[in-house]
Amino acid sequence: MNEGLHRKLTLISASAGFGKTTLVSEWRASCDRPVAWLSMDEGDNDPACFLSYLVASLQTIAPNMGEGILGLLQSPEALPIESLLIPLLNEISAIQTPFVLVLDDYHVIKASPIDQAISLLIERMPAQMHLVITSREDPHLPIARLRARDQLTEVRFKDLRFTFSESAEFLKQVMCLSLTREEIGLLESRTEGWVAGLQLAALSMLGHTDKASFIMSFSGSHHYILDYLLEEVLQQQSAAIQTFLLRTSILDRMCGPLCDAVLNSGTEANLIPDFTGQKILEYLERTNLFIVPLDHERKWYRYHHLFADLLRKRLQLNTTQT
Incomplete structure (x- = not known):
């Protein structure tokens, strides 16, 4: 993350439970730049609300920043967010010290x-500013263009x-468990390094005395994993x-045509506009929905x-109930 500070954006994108926020929090503690932090929630989908919280977070860097914009937000007439962002960018340009803005949990923004x-903020971002976004899915931003211009750290x-x-x-250190190398290897392999799973x-x-047997039987149907x-x-x-x-959980490996064959039903096909297995697989990859690509x-x-494991357990349960 330190090496990416010369670029415009650092995007931390992964499924739930991979420690995205923890990573940025720990990096923030050692970062030699001031960091403004905005944790997103569903209420921030209102542009005026979002902009007011954005200004408030930036005021931790520059206390008087955006006061005029906050006044305009009180106006009964709704103003386009872009027209308010331009003067904010001008104020950001006046900040002399390099700083970082973190937008945490950006996936809630719809x-x-x-x-x-x-996107406008990134395009016109002053050189002294760096943006960090954490998200469970890739945001609807010009990711490909930023990647091509070497303006993105992923x-x-x-x-x-x-x-x-x-x-x-x-x-050992955090969970205070004494396990053999083989047992640790089995858990690491089974969870695929997913920290929440570990x-x-x-x-x-x-609560188990026979830890070896537990590890051998550990799966996505265990009630803690299942609930999460x-x-x-x-x-x-x-x-x-x-x-x-x-429906596709029965497949060990899958591609678009194979998913189409499994779902060979008009009912499922009509659930999603322009449905194809390939499009859904690409959507699942883009949203980091615990899917692993096997090629490039x-x-x-x-x-x-x-x-x-979870999906197959739920499929079996649904089949039994019907």
């Missing part, structure tokens, strides 16, 4: 005017997943995406092991 405003699943040594240190597995083991993935991931998806996930051509994918 309002296109805010995406457009952030931190993703492969960067955030714990290695064997990191998993061993976490389980933590939930460790919590589950606290249900609440934080599966239930956040539309009915159409849930149907796709459940966006053809073959698989689900994260624990997520696949």
Whole structure:
């Protein structure tokens, strides 16, 4: 992240539970630049509300910044967010000290005017400013253009997943578990370095005397993992995406045509406009929905092991109930 400060944007994009916010918080503590922090929530989809919170976060860097804009936001006549952002950019340009703005949990933003405003902010960003965005999915920003211009630093699943040594240190130092190398290796492999999965597995083991047997049977159907993935991931998806996930969970590897064959039903096909298996797979990859690409051509994918366990368990339950 330090090496990316010369670029405009650092994007930290990965599934739930990969420690995105923790990473930025720890980096912030050691960063030699002032950091303005804005944690996003669903209420920030209102452009006026978003802009007022944005100004408030920037005022931690420059106390008098944006006072005129906050006054305009009280006007009964709604003003386009872009027209308010331009004077804010001019004020940012007057800041002499390099600083960082963090937009945490950007995935909750669904309002296109805010995406457009952030795109404008990035395009006209003064050199002394650097933007960090954490998100469970890639935001609707000009990511490809920024990447092509070397203006983007990306931190993703492969960067955030714990290695064997990191998993061993976490389980021993943080979770106070004494495990053999083989047991740690099994957990690291099963969770694929997913830190939330490691933590939930460790919590589950606290009441077990036979830890080796527990690790051998550990899966996405364990109640801690099940609850987390249900609440934080599966239930956040539309009915159409849930149907796709459940129906295709029977596949160890999948591509667009294979998913189409599995879903060979007019009912499922009509759930999503312009539905094709390939488009949905690309959507799942873009939204970091516990899907792992198996090539660089966006053809073959698989689900994260624990997520696949959950989906198959839910599919079996739904089949039994019907």
